[in-house]
Amino acid sequence: MSDKPENAPAQAPTEAEAGGTSLQRMAARTGKLESLLVPGLAVLTALILGAFFILAANPLARGSWQAFTQDPLGTLGTNWTVLRDSYLALFEGAFGNPAAAVQAIRNWSDTGETRPLLDAFRPFAESLTISTPYIFLGLAVALGFRGGLFNIGAEGQLFVGGLASAYVGYSLTGLPWYVHLPLALGAGMAAGGIWAAIPGFLKARTGAHEVINTIMMNWIAFRLTDYLLTGPMARPDGLPITPVILPSAYLPALFPRPMRVHVGFFLALGMVLLVYWFLWKTTWGFEIRMVGANPRAAKYAGVKIARTMVLTMGLSGALAGLAGASQILGVDHQMVRAFSSGFGFDSIALALLGNSHPAGVLLASLLFGFLRGGAARMQSIASVPVELIRIIQGMVIIFVAAPEIVRGLYRLRAPRLKEVQPATSQSG
Amino acid sequence: MAQATQTLAKPRALREYVIGAGLLIAGLLVLWPLASGTGGLVSTFVLTSRRAGVEILAPDLVLPTQISLYVLGAALVLAAVWQLARGFPRVNLVLGLAALTVIAAFLTWATRDKSLNLTGMLVSSLVRAAPIAFAALSGLYSERSGVVNIGIEGMMLGSAFTAVVVASASDSLFLGVVGGIIVAALLALLHGVLSIRYRVNQIISGTMVIILMLGLTSYLQRAILNENPQLNEPGTISEMAIPGLSRIPVIGPILFNQTILIYILFLLLILTQVIMYQTRWGLRVRAVGEHPRAADTLGINVFRTRYISVLLSGVMAGLGGAYMSIGAVGRFNEGMTSGKGFLGLAAMIFGNWNPGGSFLGAMIFGFFDSWQEKLSILQVGVPPDLLGMAPYLATMVVLAGVVGRSRMPAADGTPYEKQ
Numbered sequence: 060m061s062d063k064p065e066n067a068p069a070q071a072p073t074e075a076e077a078g079g080t081s082l083q084r085m086a087a088r089t090g091k092l093e094s095l096l097v098p099g100l101a102v103l104t105a106l107i108l109g110a111f112f113i114l115a116a117n118p119l120a121r122g123s124w125q126a127f128t129q130d131p132l133g134t135l136g137t138n139w140t141v142l143r144d145s146y147l148a149l150f151e152g153a154f155g156n157p158a159a160a161v162q163a164i165r166n167w168s169d170t171g172e173t174r175p176l177l178d179a180f181r182p183f184a185e186s187l188t189i190s191t192p193y194i195f196l197g198l199a200v201a202l203g204f205r206g207g208l209f210n211i212g213a214e215g216q217l218f219v220g221g222l223a224s225a226y227v228g229y230s231l232t233g234l235p236w237y238v239h240l241p242l243a244l245g246a247g248m249a250a251g252g253i254w255a256a257i258p259g260f261l262k263a264r265t266g267a268h269e270v271i272n273t274i275m276m277n278w279i280a281f282r283l284t285d286y287l288l289t290g291p292m293a294r295p296d297g298l299p300i301t302p303v304i305l306p307s308a309y310l311p312a313l314f315p316r317p318m319r320v321h322v323g324f325f326l327a328l329g330m331v332l333l334v335y336w337f338l339w340k341t342t343w344g345f346e347i348r349m350v351g352a353n354p355r356a357a358k359y360a361g362v363k364i365a366r367t368m369v370l371t372m373g374l375s376g377a378l379a380g381l382a383g384a385s386q387i388l389g390v391d392h393q394m395v396r397a398f399s400s401g402f403g404f405d406s407i408a409l410a411l412l413g414n415s416h417p418a419g420v421l422l423a424s425l426l427f428g429f430l431r432g433g434a435a436r437m438q439s440i441a442s443v444p445v446e447l448i449r450i451i452q453g454m455v456i457i458f459v460a461a462p463e464i465v466r467g468l469y470r471l472r473a474p475r476l477k478e479v480q481p482a483t484s485q486s487g
Numbered sequence: 488m489a490q491a492t493q494t495l496a497k498p499r500a501l502r503e504y505v506i507g508a509g510l511l512i513a514g515l516l517v518l519w520p521l522a523s524g525t526g527g528l529v530s531t532f533v534l535t536s537r538r539a540g541v542e543i544l545a546p547d548l549v550l551p552t553q554i555s556l557y558v559l560g561a562a563l564v565l566a567a568v569w570q571l572a573r574g575f576p577r578v579n580l581v582l583g584l585a586a587l588t589v590i591a592a593f594l595t596w597a598t599r600d601k602s603l604n605l606t607g608m609l610v611s612s613l614v615r616a617a618p619i620a621f622a623a624l625s626g627l628y629s630e631r632s633g634v635v636n637i638g639i640e641g642m643m644l645g646s647a648f649t650a651v652v653v654a655s656a657s658d659s660l661f662l663g664v665v666g667g668i669i670v671a672a673l674l675a676l677l678h679g680v681l682s683i684r685y686r687v688n689q690i691i692s693g694t695m696v697i698i699l700m701l702g703l704t705s706y707l708q709r710a711i712l713n714e715n716p717q718l719n720e721p722g723t724i725s726e727m728a729i730p731g732l733s734r735i736p737v738i739g740p741i742l743f744n745q746t747i748l749i750y751i752l753f754l755l756l757i758l759t760q761v762i763m764y765q766t767r768w769g770l771r772v773r774a775v776g777e778h779p780r781a782a783d784t785l786g787i788n789v790f791r792t793r794y795i796s797v798l799l800s801g802v803m804a805g806l807g808g809a810y811m812s813i814g815a816v817g818r819f820n821e822g823m824t825s826g827k828g829f830l831g832l833a834a835m836i837f838g839n840w841n842p843g844g845s846f847l848g849a850m851i852f853g854f855f856d857s858w859q860e861k862l863s864i865l866q867v868g869v870p871p872d873l874l875g876m877a878p879y880l881a882t883m884v885v886l887a888g889v890v891g892r893s894r895m896p897a898a899d900g901t902p903y904e905k906q
Binding site for chain 1: 637681685687688690691692694695696697698699700701702703705706707709710711714825826829832833836870872873875876879880882883886887888
C-alpha cells in the first residue's frame with residue numbers, strides 16, 4: 060500500500076475482505092444439514108460447560124466441597140441437585156410450568172377465568188417479549204456481516220433509536236395512532252440509521268475501522284442519553300426519566316397485562332422476511348452481499364463501494380434503532396438510563412450463530428430470548444446471576460466460529476471443502 | 488512520508504483548502520466570540536503541585552485573557568491564510584499544532600477570572616492515559632506480527648478483576664498484578680489459538696474475548712464479590728517519588744512521582760522501541776506482520792512468532808487492566824474499562840504502530856478524559872455529560888484524519904496458512 064491519499068478508499072475494502080472470506084468460508088464449509096448441526100452442538104456444549112459456572116456461583120454447591128473428603132457422594136449429590144434445580148428453573152422461567160399450564164387451561168374451560176391462564180403462560184410470553192429486540196438487533200448485525208462490516212455498535216444505535224421514538228412519542232400530541240405510531244417508529248429507525256451511517260461514512264471515506272468507531276459511537280450515545288435524560292428530555296419533576304409516551308404511539312399489547320408481548324414481535328417477524336427479500340431479491344441487497352463477499356470483484360463489476368458501505372451501515376443501524384423504538388413503544392413506554400443491559404452486544408452472537416441468515420438469526424434470537432427469560436427465574440431461585448447467558452454466548456461464538464473444535468469434540472467428519480475460497484486471504 | 492514531499496509538485500487537492508478553511512474558522516471563532524468580553528480579565532494557571540501532602544512550588548502562570556486569545560486567534564488566522572495561499576509542506580504537523588492552539592485558547596477562555604492547576608491536569612491526564620498506553624502497546628505487539636487484537640478491552644477487564652481478587656486474598660498487590668497478567672495472557676493465548684491455529688476471523692475472535700469477559704466478570708462479581716466484599720478491597724499501589732527528580736517543578740510531579748506501574752510503562756515504551764527496531768526478534772516480528780510467506784521462506788517460524796507476540800500483547804493488556812483496578816481505583820467495578828482498550832487501539836493507529844506516537848495518542852485521550860472533571864469545576868456552561876464525549880469524539884476525529892496516511896502492517900488481520 061502506498062501513502063497516496065487516493066488509496067484510502069481502496070484500502071477500506073481490503074480490510075473488509077477479512078470478514079467476507081471467513082463468512083464465505085463458513086458458508087462453504089457448512090452443508091444444509093450441518094448448518095443446523097454445528098450451531099446446535101455449539102449451544103449444547105456451551106450449556107454443558109455453563110454447568111461449571113452455575114456450580115461456582117451457587118453458595119450451596121460451593122459449600123458442599125468442604126465436605127468432599129468425608130462424603131464425596133453427598134457432595135456430588137448436592138451438586139447434582141443444584142444443577143437440576145437450576146436448569147429446571149431455567150426451563151420453567153422460559154416456558155412456564157407445564158403442569159400449571161394444563162391446570163390453568165382446564166380451569167379456564169370450566170369456569171372461563173382468564174387470570175390463572177395469563178399467569179401460567181406469562182413466562183412464555185415474557186420470553187417472546189425479550190426475543191423481540193434480539194430479532195431486530197440480530198438482523199442488524201447480520202446485515203452488516205453480509206456487507207462485510209462489523210457493526211459492533213448496535214447498543215448505541217438501540218439507545219438513540221429509543222431516545223428518538225420516546226421523544227416523538229411524548230412530544231407530539233393530538234395525532235391519530237395511524238400517524239403517530241409510524242412517526243415514532245420511523246424516528247427510531249432514522250436515529251439508529253444515522254448513528255450507524257456515520258462510522259460507515261468514515262470507513263468509506265477515510266478507512267477508519269468501523270469496529271473502533273461504532274464502539275466510540277456507543278459511548279457517545281450513552282453520554283448523550285445521560286445528558287438528555289437529566290436535562291432537555293427529563294420529566295418535569297426532574298427525575299432522569301422521560302415523560303410517558305402517549306397511548307397513540309403505543310405498539311399495542313397482544314394480551315392484557317401482566318403479559319408484555321406486543322405487536323412488535325410480529326413486526327420483527329416481518330423484518331425477518333423483509334431483510335431476506337432485500338438481501339436476496341433486490342439489486343441493492345445483491346450489491347451489499349457482493350461487497351461483503353469480494354469487494355474487489357464488486358468494484359470491478361461497477362458497484363459503488365463507498366455508497367454501499369454507508370447504505371449497509373445505515374440499514375443495519377435502522378434495524379437496531381427499530382429495536383429501541385419497539386422497546387419504548389411496546390414495553391417501557393418511557394426512556395430510562397439503564398434502557399438496555401447489553402442487548403446490542405449480545406446481538407453479535409446471534410448473527411454469528413444464525414450464520415448471518417435472517418432465518419438463522421430468528422432461531423438464534425428465540426433461543427437466547429428464551430434463555431434470558433429463563434435466566435431471570437434461575438437467578439431468583441438458584442441465585443445464578445443472569446450474566447451466565449453472556450458467558451454462554453461467548454462460548455457459543457467460539458464454537459460457531461471455530462467449527463473444528465465442535466467436530467473434534469463430537470467426532471464429526473469434516474465436510475468436503477468446496478473450492479470457492481478466493482485468493483483474498485493473501486491480500487491485505 | 489512520501490505524500491508530504493510530493494504535495495508541492497502535485498496540483499493542490501480539495502483537502503488542502505478544506506484544512507485552510509477549517510483553520511480560518513477556528514481562528515475567527517477564537518477571536519469572536521471567545522475573546523469578546525474578556526477585556527481586563529486574567530487567566531491564572533497554577534503550576535504548583537500539591538499531592539499527598541507534598542508541595543512542589545512553581546510560580547503561577549498569569550495571562551491576560553483577552554490579549555492571549557487575540558494572539559492565539561491571530562496565529563490561527565495567519566496559518567489559515569498561508570495554507571490557503573501557499574500551502575504548508577507538512578500539513579499534518581500544522582494540524583496538530585493548530586489543535587493544540589485551539590485547546591490552549593479554550594482553556595485560557597475557560598480559566599478567565601479563575602485559576603486552573605495545570606500541573607494537576609497534566610498529572611491526571613497521564614494517570615488516565617496510562618491504561619490507554621498499555622492497551623496501545625498491547626495492540627502494537629499483536630498487530631506488528633499480523634494479528635488484530637480487538638479483544639484488549641476484554642483482557643484488561645479480566646486482568647482488572649483478577650488483580651483485585653488476588654490482591655485482596657493474598658494481601659499482596661504484587662501478586663495481584665501478576666495474577667492479572669496471567670489471566671490476560673491466557674485470554675491472549677485463547678485469541679491466538681483461535682485466530683492462528685483455527686484461523687477464525689480475528690475480529691470475531693477478539694469480540695468473543697470481550698463478550699466472554701464482560702459476562703464472566705459481571706457474573707463473578709455478582710456471584711462472589713457481592714457476598715464477599717472483603718475480596719474487593721485490595722488497596723491501591725501508592726506513588727513512589729523518585730528522590731531528587733520528583734522535586735523538579737512541574738516535571739517532577741508529572742513524571743517522577745507516580746506508581747511503579749507508570750515507571751514500568753515508560754520502561755516498556757523505550758524497550759519496545761529498542762526491541763522492534765534494534766533486535767533480530769523485532770525484525771522477525773515485523774517481517775511476519777508484513778509478509779508472512781516471505782518470512783516463512785527465510786526460515787522464520789511464523790506461527791511461533793505470532794504466538795509469542797500475541798502473548799506479549801496479553802501481558803501488556805494485563806498490566807493495563809491491573810493498573811485500572813489496583814493501580815488507580817482500588818476496587819473492581821462492572822465494565823470498568825469503559826472503552827479504554829479501543830481507545831488504545833486508536834492511539835496505536837494514531838502513532839502509526841510505533842511506541843512513541845502511541846504514547847502521544849494516549850496522552851491526548853487522557854487529556855480529554857481528565858478535562859471533563861476539571862472543566863466542570865470551572866463551570867464552563869457545557870454539561871459534564873457532553874464534555875465526557877470528548878475522548879470518544881477525539882478518537883473518531885483522529886482516526887478519520889490519520890488513517891489512510893498511516894501505514895498498517897501489510898499482513899495485519901490475515902491468517903497464515905502454510906503451503
